[in-house]
Amino acid sequence: MKLLRLAFVSALRALRRNVLRAGLTVIGISIGVGAVITMVGIGQGAGQSLQNSIRALGRNLVVVVPGSQTSSGVRTGSGGINTLTTQDAQAILRDIAAVVDVTVVRRGVAQVVYGNRNWSTFVQGTTPAFERVMNSPVDEGSFFSERDLRTGARVVVLGRTVVDELFGVGADAIGAVVRVGGVPFRVVGVLRAKGQTPWGQDRDDLMVIPFTTAERRVLGTPFPGRVDQIMASAASDDEVIPVSRQIETLLRERHRIGIGEENDFQVRTLEALINTAKATTDVMTAVLMSISSISLLVGGIGIMNILLVSVTERTREIGIRMAVGAKRRHILVQFLVEAIVLSTIGGLIGVAGGLGTTWLIALFVGWPALTPVFAVIGAVLFSASVGVFFGFYPARRAASLDPIAALRFE
């Protein structure tokens, strides 16, 4: 313990002796560690931001869409047959414990008119649960109510883009009466803006009306209760996959699909999308990290170089220490500690710099600044081990000096 402490003191003294040289060496390591930390941070931030935008599509969302039908060997695409009903949706909510919310959508395109302006947009006939399941709260006014749904009220919640197009940017639309397919609707709410999907689709270009109203007045229906999509919210992230399986079993039963027969619906989750996004950003992070580790390697070689110079400069000191009783391992430890001190200081500065850079970049790009704690600890430990690795050879060289020759060294 005493020896380690003294080795530490002696290392600090050696570094103070040539501050500029030690500083430059430390910068080498700092840049390496800083680059690694920044790259991890950027990778994680980009990944998280992508995942967030996917998750914003809905809360632990499981989507059921109509399936395909095989008729005389000809298969229609998905949606070729539509047997999904509001009863299916109610059964899902009732029978599957891990489903906390369910909503349905009847979808179409309609023209909406206000004054002398018109705009064609997607109409979604749905239930009040849409607000929660689709993570789509209103910014102004309120969502329509269960009562509106029951009575088929002519109320509409507009997406931000529709408001901008009809009323002008930033205008107040609440209470206004618009015509949808010729039918007057009162605007009760405006959805909070969601921006674009990662693939560039405007998520604010829609309007939402009660399902019953859509069926009866705007879109029509082949039979009452037919829906285009059922959206269920699982209780948690982990429940998404189990819930999707349970929904499949339940709907097969309800639709009386025999063993071996194809489903007339499809159950989809966002997990596949999230996993793809995650895999992509992970690969990106790994590539960035391995490129930035090269600078850490260069920093390590810098440490080795400086220590070799230091060993040569201090050959006489090593001889003196040996003459007064230092064993070879004492000399070895002294120089190793010096290397570790150098590289750890570099590592700490690098972590600080890396976190700062990550934060700045995140600020500009609008990503969450996420650097996992293990990456920070790992980077500091790794820089220390760079010190050990690159310090070992010079330290060995110092320890294996012949004391007589070292004492005579000029």
Next chain:
Amino acid sequence: MGATDAPPLIEVRDLRKVFSLGDVEVEALRGVSTDIALGEFVAIMGASGSGKSTFMNLLGCLDTPTSGTVRLAGNDLSELSSDERAELRNREIGFVFQSYNLIPRMSAQENVELPLTYADVSLAEQRDRARSALAAVGLADRMDHQPNQLSGGQQQRVAIARSLINEPSLLLADEPTGNLDSKTSHEIMQTFERLNRDHDVAVVLVTHEESIARTANRILRFRDGQIIGDEIP
């Protein structure tokens, strides 16, 4: 003179050392035998190349003989590992060099403490002992000075304090006055005499100067790797 019945501190028997310089073999020592007792003050004289430095290195456990034996305080040097020799140097031997060999940028006190850092001594005791050792050589007011802030004579006294800090039984001085003027040399030699008298330590001192050698109570003369004279001045 320390001639007693007890075994001598140093027992040298038929000591040989051969250096290989490429194809050429140089016999630095060719059969040296002598005893040095605890408390003796021995001066070693000889031209350069006479083997006296090799002899000192062997006494100081810095090197191992080609053949023959050196026994120091009962330990046969050729049987010791490099670590054991380091321990023996730490415990039994103090070195004083012509060029002082203090570590730059370390204060006088830290330099004196150095041997104790490799011994099993607490930091507090280490400090106390270094202070009193410096005081003993008259440098109580120079403890925090670095070597480059000290005169040659002062540096050599720091080196002497360092060599004595572990209370060794053997003090090896390799031309300790070689870089000093005659007045300072005289002071340093007085220090050695006093140490030899007051502490139970054998002093072996290499010198070129007859006047310095006469301070000792025994002179060994080396030529061509052999002792050619063992006299009392």
